[in-house]
Amino acid sequence: MDYQSESAPIDDLVDVEPITLGLINAQRSTATGTDLRQAGEEQRAALEDYDYRIGRGDVLSIIVYEHPELTIPAGGERSAEEAGNTVHQDGTIYYPYVGRLEVAGMTTTEVRDALTRHLRSVIPEPQVEVKVASFNSQKVLVTGEVQEPGRLPITNVPMTVLDAISHAGGPRELANWHEVQLTRDGQTRTLSLYDMLNDGQLAQDLLLQDGDVLHVPDLGNQKVFVMGEVGEPQSLPMGRSRLSLTDALTQAGSFDEAQADASGIFVIRRKPQESDKLATVYQLDARNATAMVLGTEFRLQPTDVVYVTTTPLGRWNRVINQLLPTVTAFYQVTRAARDANDLRDDI
Numbered sequence: 001m002d003y004q005s006e007s008a009p010i011d012d013l014v015d016v017e018p019i020t021l022g023l024i025n026a027q028r029s030t031a032t033g034t035d036l037r038q039a040g041e042e043q044r045a046a047l048e049d050y051d052y053r054i055g056r057g058d059v060l061s062i063i064v065y066e067h068p069e070l071t072i073p074a075g076g077e078r079s080a081e082e083a084g085n086t087v088h089q090d091g092t093i094y095y096p097y098v099g100r101l102e103v104a105g106m107t108t109t110e111v112r113d114a115l116t117r118h119l120r121s122v123i124p125e126p127q128v129e130v131k132v133a134s135f136n137s138q139k140v141l142v143t144g145e146v147q148e149p150g151r152l153p154i155t156n157v158p159m160t161v162l163d164a165i166s167h168a169g170g171p172r173e174l175a176n177w178h179e180v181q182l183t184r185d186g187q188t189r190t191l192s193l194y195d196m197l198n199d200g201q202l203a204q205d206l207l208l209q210d211g212d213v214l215h216v217p218d219l220g221n222q223k224v225f226v227m228g229e230v231g232e233p234q235s236l237p238m239g240r241s242r243l244s245l246t247d248a249l250t251q252a253g254s255f256d257e258a259q260a261d262a263s264g265i266f267v268i269r270r271k272p273q274e275s276d277k278l279a280t281v282y283q284l285d286a287r288n289a290t291a292m293v294l295g296t297e298f299r300l301q302p303t304d305v306v307y308v309t310t311t312p313l314g315r316w317n318r319v320i321n322q323l324l325p326t327v328t329a330f331y332q333v334t335r336a337a338r339d340a341n342d343l344r345d346d347i
Helices: 021-031 034-048 108-119 161-167 193-198 245-251 291-297 313-346
Strands: 014-018 059-064 092-095 099-102 128-134 139-144 150-153 180-184 187-191 213-216 223-228 234-237 265-270 279-284 305-308
Touching: 021 291, 059 108, 099 108, 108 128, 139 161, 161 180, 161 193, 161 213, 223 245, 234 245, 245 265, 245 291, 245 305, 279 291
Parallel strands: 014 279, 139 213, 223 305
Antiparallel strands: 059 128, 092 099, 139 150, 180 187, 180 213, 223 234, 265 279, 265 305
């Protein structure tokens, strides 16, 4: 929804919620809800069941014990490709006494069992070992604000989002930890490194697959904006550390007790574009000494606007109506900048 008129009823534009212990607990519950726990269980199951599937271009090392004539000798100067059996583009390998064997899509255990069955006709009780000497068939692409962007091979060791970013050297200083993008089969989902590493939400640490593209954007407009009757109105970057409402007020020089209305500390948070309202306005009543404790637990999100007003609480509707056009214009600029960054990254 876009802001249309300063005279529009405030209830038609925003939802208003006081910052209370109940709200804090509800936000915590959302972060650790049933869907997240279920996703975590599915992720653990996927990791436990992981088994590398051989693909075209992989090189297999095959050893038949006590039959060195069936093992390609691996000299000191020979690479893995030269010393092993390369999986051809048709998904097969050639092996003595077996001929062509379809191996693409199989695990090393399945290939070993297939070779053992075929070799029994010429070798009594063959002892076969199969390993992948070179993983060439499956890749993950890591781009953006990491130290070493590029392609990473998928191997017999499962690779998750955190693994891939670590293998790419880790995030750069200006990396956006809150909106890492994973694209798979044309669908993109947003993940939060911050939530994974600071809140333990490892359900987001997804198991990667061949063809996945993992993009770490730059910090861009991932900031919180502190306005109104504070010592130093400013924007605060949302980096690697948690930023609470109390943190933001402190970094902005706190509020002017002589000018500010202690009941008029607001956090304006944009609703999703498909919502029928513009924003949710959270109110902290700092006249209560325990309020600042609640402020330390109220976690800010990128593009939140923290506003401290001089207007008495009874006239705060007018304040919000006056502020919303500015906030709306800011959101539109932020969205345009983000779209421009996305276009640049695509190019």
